[in-house]
Amino acid sequence: QLQLVESGGGLVQPGGSLRLSCVVSGFSLDDYAIGWFRQAPGKEREGVICISSSGGITNYKDSVKGRFTISRDNAKSTVYLQMNSLTPEDTAVYYCVSQFDYCSGYPTPDEYTYWGPGTQVTVSS
Secondary structure (H helix, E strand, O other): OOEEEEEOOEEEOOOOOEEEEEEEEOOOOOOOOEEEEEEOOOOOOEEEEEEOOOOOEEEOOHHHOOOEEEEEEHHHOEEEEEEOOOOHHHOEEEEEEEOOOOOOOOOOHHHOOEEOOOEEEEEOO
């Protein structure tokens, strides 16, 4: 069974950085894409960024381009989300997800069956 578990969230000051990790089990990163969604208080879940099984990267949010980077270590079955220059608008629960070997062009939560439990990121002074 496919399982995903996020870690690395926490409280950080504006301008700071965090690195989230998503450890997967039950499948290989060579076969599945991994995406990151986030959900801010009172808002819908939104796709942030994705890495396909072949390593292609799709960034869904203009607001994070140049600040968020996705990478993976197949040997560790782990995908990373490096977040720099964080702002209060980045405050959300961050989820890693999987369903396909490719990154969806217009990701919606309903497309994804496999979700991690989420990790809270709070950006505040």
